[in-house]
Amino acid sequence: MISQFRGHYSFLSNFHLAWQRVGQLWYPSNEHFFQAHKTLIWVEHLEIAQAPTPAIAKRMGGPRGCKMPDGRLFKITIREDWKEIRVGFMSIGIDAKFGQNPPLHKALLLTHPHELCEGNYWHDNVWGDCLCARCSQSPGLNLLGRLLMVYRSKEVNYVVKKIL
Secondary structure (H helix, E strand, O other): OEOOOOHHHHHHOOOOEEEEEEOOEEEEEHHHHHHHOOEOOHHHHHHHHOOOOHHHHHHHHOOOOEEOOOOOEEOOOEOOOHHHHHHHHHHHHHHHHHHOOHHHHHHHHOOOOOOEOOEEOOOOOOOOEEOOOOOOOOOOOOHHHHHHHHHHHHHHHHHHHHHO
């Protein structure tokens, strides 16, 4: 099992810098792409897409907003249907990230057949599985790890069929 997306496996993280184009826009990471799609307001979307780091993009897309370098509070209007459609957007982002970056695509395929789990200590039990003592009694959903394995499985099957 690959239990954390750090070190050798940091490329699996949404924070890994890997340019991806979706539609007419380029995003520096999958975190930028994902957070920007939380809003339907184009100006907010563009500002998140241009955030200096994935961590700042995450804060900008969060429910509390983010204090910007100029002192203003940046807070988005989160689309009403976000909880229902967020997994689809994560899947689109994963497809763009690995489909457009051949070295990352190859590295992901090389993780086969290991289970991928986004183990963390920041209490994310939706996209990952928090490993802290407080969360240890309730395993996370690990949606990011699961989506990566689904994408990898489709790609592995394609490669096998191509060889045979």
